[in-house]
Amino acid sequence: MNQVREAIAALGTDLGPDVLVQCRALFDAEQSALMAQVPVSASDVAYGPHERHRIDLYQPQGNTPAPILVFxxxxxxxxxxxxxxxxxxxxxVGRMAAQAGFLGAxxxxxxxxxxxxxxxxxxxxSVVSWLKANATQHGGDPDRIVLMGTSAGAVHVAGYLKLAGDRDVRAAILLSGLYGYTPLDQRDTLYYGDPALYPDRMPMEAVAATHLPLFLACAEYDPPRFQAEFLGLMQDRLTRHGAMPxxxxxxGHNHYSMAMHLGTADRRLANEICAFVRETTT
Structure with a gap:
């Protein structure tokens, strides 16, 4: 584990395909070995009409219906x-969820x-709606859904709170997301469009104001912008609610490795996530 931490530290806070490949190589052997232990129970299931509207499910052993962790x-x-x-x-992440007794989606x-x-x-x-209608047949409890996203995925989970509010899900986990506390990046315009509309389209108001239980995380070697977003949301939550989430x-982790290592012997973040899911779905 120390060698992995040293390798991640040496990569610094940069993003890019080369860093991503190097991070994957650090966990390839351990994660590949875990694949056979928790096979996918349903793959490429359509939850909508687009070719990208696909979901994989990882069903736990033991008692069902189980809480659902959507990644x-x-x-x-x-x-x-x-x-x-x-x-x-x-x-x-789906395999980690199943090993913890959740339906991983x-x-x-x-x-x-x-x-x-x-x-x-x-x-x-759309995924939440699909799970509400279909999770029972896969061993999940449609009334106990927790959403979890990393990076752009965290943005989309936060955006869900802006669109749908806190109905239909029990909690949200946001890893290294962008919520609107830092200036627009050129890459962001490819999704958000006109920079003039950017402030109104960011989800920070909804995320900061929601009473839904939140779990926020960032990595030691996250790029400074992601760390600033984490701190911005923490401060906003403190100001609005009188308490941090x-x-x-x-x-010892960076932007990529934080989600990529879940399920390995480094259980620090996994234990926090699983405890949060249990506490918010009981």
Whole structure:
């Protein structure tokens, strides 16, 4: 574990395909070994009409119906995939959920630039509706749904709160998201469109104001903008509610590795997430 931490520290706070590949290599052996232990129970199930409207389910052993943990992958609005039976990144979160006794649901959603705001958040809403109607047959409790997203996925979960409010889900977990506390990045316009509309389209008001239980996290080696967003939302929540939300700063990890390592022997964040899901779905 120390070697992994040292390797991640050496990568610094940069983002990009080369860093992503190096992060995946750090966990490839351990995550590949875990794939056979928790196979996908239903794959590429359609939750909507678009070709990207697909969901994989990881059913737990033991008592059902189980709480449902929905994971929304990152990818800067432009890329990303839920993984599956032969591709572990992002699928590892579904497997982690199943091992913890939850129904793990890992989704794909429509991507920019062909699909712009609020497509991603609308897709999260479609997933929630699909689970409400179909989760029981897969061992899940449709009344105990927790949403979780990383990076762009966290943005889409936050956007769901803006579109739908706090109905139909029990809680939300936001890993390294962008909520509107920092200036617009050029890449963001590919999803949000006209920069003049950007402030009204960001979900920070809804996320800061909601009474839905929240769990926020960022990584020690997250880029400064993501750390500033984390702190901005923490301060906003404190100002509005008189208390900070449940939160975690993950030492020894970066923007990519924070979700990528879930399910491995480094249980620090996984334990926090699973405890939060249990507490908010009892």
């Amino acid at each position: 929304v992958h990152g990818g800067g609005f432009l890329k990303g995939d839920k993984g599956g039976a032969t591709d572990w990144p992002n699928a590892n 890992v989704i794909n959603y429509r991507l920019a630039p062909d699909n712009v705001w609020p497509a991603g958040s609308e897709d999260v809403a 449940r939160a975690f700063i993950h030492s």
